[in-house]
Amino acid sequence: MSKLEQVNEAISTATANQFVTFTLGDEEYGIAILKVQEIIGYPGFTKIPNMPSFVKGVINLRGSVVPVIDLRLKFAMQEREYDTYTVIAILEVKEKVIGVIVDAVSDVITLKEDEMQPTPDFSSGVKVEFISGMGRKGDTLIILLDIDRVLSEGEIGMLSAA
Amino acid sequence: MGSVLIVDDSATLRASVKFSLSEAGYAVEEAVDGRDALRKLQELQTRGGQVSLIISDINMPNMDGITFIREAKQMPSFKFIPVLILTTESQDSKKTEGKGAGAAGWLVKPFSNDQLIGVVKKFVR
Amino acid sequence: MDQSSLMETFITEATELLQDLEIDLVSLEDSGEDDELINRIFRAAHTIKGSAGVVGLTALSDFTHSMESVLDLVRDHKLVVTNDLVSVLLRAVDLLKEMIRVASEGGGDIDEREMQFVLTMLRRFLPAASVQESITEKEVPENREESKYAYFEIELALPETILETGTDPLMLLRELQDMGEIVELEVTTQDTPDFHSLDIYKLYLRWHLVIRTRELQSKVENVFVFVQDSSQIAIEDVTRFFKDGVDLRVADMKLGEILTDKGLVSKKDIEEVLSSQQKIGELLVQRGKVSEHDVRSALEKQLKSREIKKASTIRVDTDKLDKLVNLVGEMVIAVARVNQQQCSMLPGNKRSAQGAIESLERISRDLQEQVMRVRMVPVEGLFSRFHRVIRDLANDQHKLIRLELSGTETELDKNVVEQLSDPLKHLIRNAIDHGVELPEERVNAGKAEEATVKLCAYQQEGEIIIEIADDGQGIDHKSVLKKAIEKGFIRNDDTPNEKALYQFLFMPGFSTAKQVTEVSGRGVGLDVVKQNIDELRGTIEVISEVGKGTTFKIRLPLTLAIIDGMNVKVGEEIITIPLLSIVESIRPTKEAVKTVQGEGEVIDARGEYLPLVRLHSVFGIETDKTDPSEALVVIVESGQRRFGVLVDDMLGQQQAVIKSLEKNFHQVDGASGATILGDGTVSLILDIHGLEKMAFSSSQLDFGHRGSEAA
Numbered sequence: 001m002s003k004l005e006q007v008n009e010a011i012s013t014a015t016a017n018q019f020v021t022f023t024l025g026d027e028e029y030g031i032a033i034l035k036v037q038e039i040i041g042y043p044g045f046t047k048i049p050n051m052p053s054f055v056k057g058v059i060n061l062r063g064s065v066v067p068v069i070d071l072r073l074k075f076a077m078q079e080r081e082y083d084t085y086t087v088i089a090i091l092e093v094k095e096k097v098i099g100v101i102v103d104a105v106s107d108v109i110t111l112k113e114d115e116m117q118p119t120p121d122f123s124s125g126v127k128v129e130f131i132s133g134m135g136r137k138g139d140t141l142i143i144l145l146d147i148d149r150v151l152s153e154g155e156i157g158m159l160s161a162a
Numbered sequence: 163m164g165s166v167l168i169v170d171d172s173a174t175l176r177a178s179v180k181f182s183l184s185e186a187g188y189a190v191e192e193a194v195d196g197r198d199a200l201r202k203l204q205e206l207q208t209r210g211g212q213v214s215l216i217i218s219d220i221n222m223p224n225m226d227g228i229t230f231i232r233e234a235k236q237m238p239s240f241k242f243i244p245v246l247i248l249t250t251e252s253q254d255s256k257k258t259e260g261k262g263a264g265a266a267g268w269l270v271k272p273f274s275n276d277q278l279i280g281v282v283k284k285f286v287r
Numbered sequence: 288m289d290q291s292s293l294m295e296t297f298i299t300e301a302t303e304l305l306q307d308l309e310i311d312l313v314s315l316e317d318s319g320e321d322d323e324l325i326n327r328i329f330r331a332a333h334t335i336k337g338s339a340g341v342v343g344l345t346a347l348s349d350f351t352h353s354m355e356s357v358l359d360l361v362r363d364h365k366l367v368v369t370n371d372l373v374s375v376l377l378r379a380v381d382l383l384k385e386m387i388r389v390a391s392e393g394g395g396d397i398d399e400r401e402m403q404f405v406l407t408m409l410r411r412f413l414p415a416a417s418v419q420e421s422i423t424e425k426e427v428p429e430n431r432e433e434s435k436y437a438y439f440e441i442e443l444a445l446p447e448t449i450l451e452t453g454t455d456p457l458m459l460l461r462e463l464q465d466m467g468e469i470v471e472l473e474v475t476t477q478d479t480p481d482f483h484s485l486d487i488y489k490l491y492l493r494w495h496l497v498i499r500t501r502e503l504q505s506k507v508e509n510v511f512v513f514v515q516d517s518s519q520i521a522i523e524d525v526t527r528f529f530k531d532g533v534d535l536r537v538a539d540m541k542l543g544e545i546l547t548d549k550g551l552v553s554k555k556d557i558e559e560v561l562s563s564q565q566k567i568g569e570l571l572v573q574r575g576k577v578s579e580h581d582v583r584s585a586l587e588k589q590l591k592s593r594e595i596k597k598a599s600t601i602r603v604d605t606d607k608l609d610k611l612v613n614l615v616g617e618m619v620i621a622v623a624r625v626n627q628q629q630c631s632m633l634p635g636n637k638r639s640a641q642g643a644i645e646s647l648e649r650i651s652r653d654l655q656e657q658v659m660r661v662r663m664v665p666v667e668g669l670f671s672r673f674h675r676v677i678r679d680l681a682n683d684q685h686k687l688i689r690l691e692l693s694g695t696e697t698e699l700d701k702n703v704v705e706q707l708s709d710p711l712k713h714l715i716r717n718a719i720d721h722g723v724e725l726p727e728e729r730v731n732a733g734k735a736e737e738a739t740v741k742l743c744a745y746q747q748e749g750e751i752i753i754e755i756a757d758d759g760q761g762i763d764h765k766s767v768l769k770k771a772i773e774k775g776f777i778r779n780d781d782t783p784n785e786k787a788l789y790q791f792l793f794m795p796g797f798s799t800a801k802q803v804t805e806v807s808g809r810g811v812g813l814d815v816v817k818q819n820i821d822e823l824r825g826t827i828e829v830i831s832e833v834g835k836g837t838t839f840k841i842r843l844p845l846t847l848a849i850i851d852g853m854n855v856k857v858g859e860e861i862i863t864i865p866l867l868s869i870v871e872s873i874r875p876t877k878e879a880v881k882t883v884q885g886e887g888e889v890i891d892a893r894g895e896y897l898p899l900v901r902l903h904s905v906f907g908i909e910t911d912k913t914d915p916s917e918a919l920v921v922i923v924e925s926g927q928r929r930f931g932v933l934v935d936d937m938l939g940q941q942q943a944v945i946k947s948l949e950k951n952f953h954q955v956d957g958a959s960g961a962t963i964l965g966d967g968t969v970s971l972i973l974d975i976h977g978l979e980k981m982a983f984s985s986s987q988l989d990f991g992h993r994g995s996e997a998a
Contacts, residue, residue, distance in 0.1 A: 045969070046861075047860055047906075047908065048952075048958070048971070049906035049907055049955070049956070049957055050956060058948070059969060060969045063613075063617065065947070065948055065951065065961045066951050066952075096951045098951060098952075171334055172334045172341075173299070174301075174341050175337060177293050177296045181293060221330055235451065241453075242453050243453050244452060244455075245452070261516075264451060266452040266453045266454045266513055267454075271340065272340035272341065283462070285455070
């Protein structure tokens with residue numbers, strides 16, 4: 001849990017160009033640190049009826065009811081059992097607070113301009129609209145997520161209409 | 163600086179007076195009518211406080227300004243607090259009535275910020 | 288505090304005042320010369336005028352002034368209250384509302400023609416002379432070269448009692464000092480009595496002074512504006528006698544002459560002052576000593592009793608209250624949790640903790656009740672608004688209607704009161720449009736010419752009941768039935784019972800109105816009323832008798848923030864069902880559950896077959912308790928029907944603080960919100976109406992499909 005505490009401390013002194021990185025399977029993803037409120041452990045959740053599978057349910061975050069989605073399922077990746085490394089990143093997206101389940105949080109990194117590049121073209125099937133760019137740290141590729149788009153109100157709104 | 167009690171049933175007028183006087187550095191207390199004002203004065207007194215000036219409207223529900231001044235002037239602790247009455251031009255008789263009740267002066271509505279501060283300065287330094 | 292929040296204050300205040308003004312004007316028409324009422328009306332207009340002036344809404348202020356002038360005449364009994372007068376005043380109120388709306392939206396147009404018309408109408412009531420508004424002459428300032436100094440000689444003899452008004456003579460002198468330089472100052476102490484007879488509350492001093500200033504004489508006079516009529520004050524421009532601050536006159540004068548010249552040492556004057564001083568002194572001794580004590584104690588007594596009588600009020604932001612209500616609710620739950628936890632304590636500790644927990648529980652419940660009460664307001668304000676609605680509608684439709692209010696002291700949550708305004712207004716319009724007959728029709732039917740609309744509120748157990756009753760023609764069953772068939776709600780040969788029949792009135796698109804009046808032609812039907820009441824978690828029913836009248840009965844929960852809930856278990860999930868919708872719960876035998884066409888299930892509940900809804904399948908929750916005889920059926924009632932809800936088990940009752948799902952998420956079908964359980968997990972609150980829709984609508988299969996996908 002000490003990693004979690006370190007990350008949370010970094011979040012509280014957040015600046016631009018800093019990203020919280022986490023893993024989904026073998027891939028490394030980054031979310032702009034200013035979007036991340038905190039990282040919490042997996043508390044178990046209450047299911048919401050008739051939701052797409054990636055909406056796992058709701059949790060109680062200090063008296064507020066907060067929905068939680070599983071990014072793996074959102075990106076149509078293989079589902080994975082939750083374990084002690086599973087964490088929830090609490091994000092603020094368009095004035096709503098939303099929890100995102102990821103495999104594990106890696107680090108907080110600062111990317112310089114030359115370490116970032118725009119999204120290249122992919123073969124079909126990759127949801128480029130969720131990606132704001134690519135980052136590089138050493139040999140590691142970090143996929144930078146446009147989390148507003150991933151969790152846009154339209155998305156959430158569409159869920160209720162679906 | 164001293165504090166001023168504004169007694170008026172109009173929340174707008176109270177807010178405006180409070181705004182102007184606070185800007186000028188006075189502390190401002192509010193009361194919605196004569197009865198409330200008497201209560202406020204006593205409440206302040208029990209806390210060991212006192213206002214330096216009262217600005218009171220005449221026509222108010224529950225207890226009008228004239229009655230309020232009369233009652234306040236009968237209480238030894240409030241007797242010497244100067245009271246300014248708020249009048250409109252059409253109420254010249256009210257000025258006389260107010261003075262009779264013990265008001266120290268008046269302020270004619272509508273008044274400008276400068277007029278207000280000018281008059282308050284006469285009583286509170 | 289700035290200009291915009293000052294404007295907000297004004298808008299709130301003026302809106303409230305106008306609302307009261309409207310109510311008072313309508314009752315003025317009925318009561319005529321009620322001095323207190325007239326005074327209140329006058330005061331409201333007067334305050335709006337003054338406040339509008341403060342925030343710079345001159346047009347509004349001027350317009351209200353015309354109204355005030357008319358009201359002033361009424362107050363002085365120079366103008367008799369007539370229907371005509373009240374109508375004009377009400378139109379003026381409407382205009383004011385419009386002007387305030389425009390002001391609050393920061394711009395927009397006022398119907399100038401209506402305004403001119405109302406102004407003309409108002410002026411008709413004024414005597415010809417006062418129509419011409421007197422134009423106050425602007426003071427023309429005297430010219431004076433700025434650099435030039437003037438000298439003013441001031442004689443200041445203030446009244447002996449001036450200190451009692453709180454005026455400090457020293458302030459006056461200081462104010463003079465601020466204007467320039469006081470070049471001469473003499474204080475006359477002659478009138479001061481010897482120490483033993485000195486009254487410290489009196490002023491014995493008089494002043495003579497000369498001030499050198501650049502200000503105008505009027506400005507100097509202005510210093511004494513509050514004291515001049517009760518004092519002897521002489522201000523004289525003596526500039527011509529002065530040179531470089533020196534009084535050239537004094538050169539040739541003796542002191543005595545100067546003093547006499549100034550009228551300060553006239554023996555006659557002194558004698559007069561002294562004798563009058565004695566008199567006042569005697570008065571104070573005689574009256575003051577005896578009565579001052581009496582008066583004071585009497586006054587204190589009076590104040591005390593008044594204070595007890597008058598519940599003093601304070602304005603509190605509703606946001607703050609909401610937070611408080613929420614917190615207290617959380618506390619109640621936390622206490623319940625502590626109570627649960629004590630089971631796991633050691634027996635010895637348990638006993639000592641129990642007493643403490645019990646008292647904590649009691650206190651927190653009391654606290655909760657008190658906090659909830661803070662949000663409660665009487666329905667009086669809401670009800671009184673309808674006097675105007677009824678008056679106008681009755682006038683328009685040439686009907687005679689009296690509005691009777693009762694139970695106006697009944698209290699409801701402030702939010703509920705606000706949200707009730709529209710549905711109630713609609714029901715009242717409905718009663719007048721469709722219920723109340725024309726006077727001649729009523730007479731022909733053997734009824735009183737004047738119809739009565741009753742609006743009444745009362746509390747019944749945990750609910751507030753509001754009834755809107757008219758003594759009109761009642762609802763014609765046949766036309767409702769015909770319309771229901773026409774609209775395809777039922778088949779030709781259906782014979783729904785009365786209660787079911789009336790429910791059609793609340794269906795969208797249903798209207799039995801024979802003619803479209805101005806009000807009912809707004810495209811809003813009773814379905815919207817029903818929707819509004821649903822949103823308040825209330826129910827509405829109709830009781831009607833042909834020829835006798837119709838009553839709409841609304842039941843509402845006392846508060847919106849907290850409900851009593853029953854926690855039930857379905858699979859791993861704990862779901863909260865509002866206690867108010869639960870009729871009973873049964874553990875059915877195998878024989879009690881029957882299928883219809885192999886799919887639909889019903890349950891035999893005390894001889895009545897009720898549809899059975901499997902919560903696990905509607906919500907898509909996995910459970911092994913799919914056999915009703917091993918599980919539990921909770922019989923619930925929605926506005927429309929009763930049905931059974933199959934759950935695994937019942938866990939117990941708990942008060943639930945309602946949390947919004949929409950705040951961070953969106954509305955969830957079948958859930959009206961969520962609550963937090965004692966162990967900190969979230970529990971969905973079952974929305975019975977929503978569940979009903981999900982379970983009985985044709986799209987049930989679709990839901991079921993998606994449900995299993997989510998599981």
